[in-house]
Amino acid sequence: MTDPAVIAHRGYAGIEPENTVAAAVAAADHKGTAMIEIDVQPAACGTPVVFHDERLEGTRDGRPVTDASGFVRETSLETLESLSVLGTDESIPTLSALLEAVPETVGINVELKNPGTTELRVGESLPEDDRERRREVWQPFVAHVLEDCETFDGELLFSSFCEGALAALRDAADYAAAPLVWDDLEAGVEIARRYDCEAIHPPRNAIAGTALASEPYYGLSTSEPEIDVVEVAHEEGRAVNVWTVDSWLQFDELAAASVDGIVADYPGLEARTGAGLAR
Ligand code: G3P
Ligand code: MG
Numbered sequence: 001m002t003d004p005a006v007i008a009h010r011g012y013a014g015i016e017p018e019n020t021v022a023a024a025v026a027a028a029d030h031k032g033t034a035m036i037e038i039d040v041q042p043a044a045c046g047t048p049v050v051f052h053d054e055r056l057e058g059t060r061d062g063r064p065v066t067d068a069s070g071f072v073r074e075t076s077l078e079t080l081e082s083l084s085v086l087g088t089d090e091s092i093p094t095l096s097a098l099l100e101a102v103p104e105t106v107g108i109n110v111e112l113k114n115p116g117t118t119e120l121r122v123g124e125s126l127p128e129d130d131r132e133r134r135r136e137v138w139q140p141f142v143a144h145v146l147e148d149c150e151t152f153d154g155e156l157l158f159s160s161f162c163e164g165a166l167a168a169l170r171d172a173a174d175y176a177a178a179p180l181v182w183d184d185l186e187a188g189v190e191i192a193r194r195y196d197c198e199a200i201h202p203p204r205n206a207i208a209g210t211a212l213a214s215e216p217y218y219g220l221s222t223s224e225p226e227i228d229v230v231e232v233a234h235e236e237g238r239a240v241n242v243w244t245v246d247s248w249l250q251f252d253e254l255a256a257a258s259v260d261g262i263v264a265d266y267p268g269l270e271a272r273t274g275a276g277l278a279r
Contacts, residue, residue, distance in 0.1 A: 004254065005034035005261040006270055007109055009244045010052065014265035018060070019050045020090035021101045028106045030267040035107035035157065037243075037263055040095050040145055041114040043077040048095040048145045051080075054114055060086060073116040095145060099152040107155030109241075109263075111180070112165035115141035122161045123182025123219065125190040134164030135171060142168040149175075159201050159241075163191050170195045178241065181206060183219030185227050192238055199239040199260070202229050204250060207242060207257045212250060230258055248272045 008030070011023025019038055027036045039052040049072065057069035066083045068075070072092075080092040093101075095110075102108065114120065115138045126134055142165060149156055158169050159178040166177050178199035181188035185206050192200045205217040208228040216222050233240045241261030245251050251269040254262055262269075 002255055002258045002260065003273070004251075004259050004270070005241070006032045006267070007035045007037050007241060007261050007263040008033050008267065009037050009263045009265050010039065011036050012265060012267050013060075014246060015267070017086040017088045017090045018065075019052055019092075020085050020088070021093045021098050022088070022090045024098050024102050027267070028102050032267060032270055033106055034261070035109045035155065036102065037109040037111060037159075038095075038098065039111045039113040041072055042116040042141050042144070043072065043080050043094075044074055045077050046116070046140070046144055047077050048141070048148055049077070049080055049092050050095055050098050051092050052113065056083070063087060066092070073114070095148045096151075099149065102152075102154070104152065104154035107157060108149075108152065109157045109159060110145065110149070112138070112142065112145065112158060112160040112162070112169070115165070120162055121164065123180075123184055123187060124163065125184070125187035125194075126163045131163070131167060134162070135167035138162070138164040138168035139171070143172060146173050146175075157199065159199075163194075166191065166195050166197065178239075180243070181220070181229075183221075185220070185225055185229060189227060189229065189232060192233070193236070197238060199241050200229060200233050201241045201243055201263075204242050204245055204254065207240075207254060207259065210253045210257050212253055234258075245269060 008027035010018035011027040016023035040048045056066045058065045157176045161180040176198040178201045179191040181202040208225045239260035243263035246265045248269045255273045
C-alpha cells in the first residue's frame with residue numbers, strides 16, 4: 001500500500017470545465033492535489049494552448065466542448081481565446097496564461113498531445129530508423145512549450161503517447177519525462193528505458209494483480225497484464241503514474257498495488273485509501 005500522489009486530470013474534469021484556467025486554479029486549491037495534468041497542442045500560429053481534442057467540435061456527455069468547429073492547429077489564437085469551453089465563461093487558455101495563474105506549490109504534468117500534425121504514431125515504440133524524423137516533427141512545438149514553461153518554478157513532468165515528443169524533450173531539456181501507454185505496455189517500458197524516463201504512465205487496467213486489470217478501458221486488452229509494470233519500473237528506479245480514475249474504489253485498488261501517482265477526474269478519491277477495506 002502506498003500513498004500515491006494525486007494528479008488532477010485536466011484540472012479535475014469531473015467537476016470543472018476541463019483544461020481551463022478556472023479548473024487549474026481550483027485544482028491547485030484542493031488539499032490533496034500534487035500535480036495538475038493538462039493537454040497541450042499548438043494554435044495556428046504555433047503558440048501552445050491547453051486543449052484535449054484535435055478538433056473543436058467534440059462533445060462531453062452530449063454537450064459541445066466548444067462553440068466552434070475545425071482543427072485547433074488551424075484556428076487562430078484570437079479565436080481560441082474567445083471560445084466558450086463547455087458552455088462556461090472559460091475559454092481555451094494559452095499554456096503561458098495557465099501557468100501564470102497556478103501557484104507553484106502544485107506541479108504541472110504537461111501532456112504533449114499533438115505537435116500540429118495529423119500523423120502521430122501513438123503508443124508506438126519506434127524502429128530506430130524513424131526516431132530522428134519523429135523527433136524533428138515534434139522539435140519546434142516542444143521548444144515553444146519549454147520556452148513557455150521557463151517562468152514556472154513549480155515541478156514539471158512531461159508525458160506523451162508519442163515517442164517523438166519525448167525524444168524532442170530529452171534533446172532540449174532535463175525535465176522529468178514519462179511515456180503514456182496506449183495499447184502496448186511493452187512498448188511503454190521500452191520507451192521509458194530508451195530515454196531513461198523518470199516515470200511511466202500506464203492506463204488503469206494495466207496494473208497486474210488488480211481487479212481493474214480485467215475491466216475494459218481504452219486501448220489495453222482485458223487479459224491479465226504480462227508485465228508487472230510496477231515491479232519492473234520500481235526495479236529500474238521509475239515512478240508509475242496511472243491514468244485515469246473516477247472512483248475511490250479504483251484509487252484504493254491502485255494504491256494497494258503500490259503505484260506512485262494516480263491521475264484522477266475528481267478530488268478527494270484518496271479519502272478512503274488504506275482504511276482497512278476488504279478486498
Ligand atoms: O495523462 C493521462 C491522460 O490525460 C491521458 O489520456 O486522453 O485524457 O489525455 P487523455
Ligand atoms: Mg491528457
